[in-house]
């Protein structure tokens with residue numbers, strides 16, 4: 001990985017980082033079909049501003065993969081059966097990142113110190129990438145679908161997260177929104193029902209919303225260090241193929257009253273989740 005050691009708080013804090021990928025003269029291990037490189041970083045970029053603030057020490061509000069926060073990140077597009085290598089480097093100023101891949105298990109084949117002997121490669125579903133390190137993971141993409149890949153630190157899959165908010169879960173703010181909006185148009189009391197609604201919050205120009213990408217079925221309430229591995233059986237190119245068409249019968253749905261009764265569950269029980277079709 002490249003970075004400066006001159007005034008590094010400023011230079012790294014403003015993004016002077018990069019990856020060198022150096023291939024060995026004699027290839028080793030099985031050849032891969034897809035070879036991705038992702039550089040992780042974190043920034044302090046205040047809402048409505050365009051210049052990262054290098055004075056920040058702990059409260060980073062933008063977490064990125066290759067300098068993009070979800071939904072701006074690139075999907076990783078592969079063909080079913082491809083052997084996939086993902087090189088992940090971390091030059092965040094202050095945070096390690098446990099990168100988690102859904103749907104697969106993988107092995108870590110290399111660090112920035114060199115290849116790991118096969119006898120020491122263990123199966124994992126998350127790989128911790130410490131600051132100043134790289135981890136290279138490999139797997140065979142044998143399961144089609146759209147699979148999330150993201151940092152598992154919950155504040156690292158949000159954008160512009162303020163860390164000093166009071167806990168508002170379950171608090172009824174009454175008509176506070178309406179009252180404050182007279183003074184501050186667009187005001188939203190945050191966190192009454194959790195954070196998912198913040199994707200709807202209007203943000204000033206040159207800002208990204210806290211979370212929220214357009215998904216196939218609903219809003220994806222993620223941001224930051226989040227992308228999608230897209231594995232397809234028929235691909236003409238590695239351009240983004242759009243969302244996966246789930247085969248019939250593979251999508252989860254609300255259980256019918258008859259199904260619940262069959263399993264000994266009373267469909268009329270209080271507190272049952274709304275199945276989403278207006279029945280409860």
Ligand SMILES: [Cu+2]
Nearest residue numbers: 097151153156
């Ligand atoms: Cu992280």
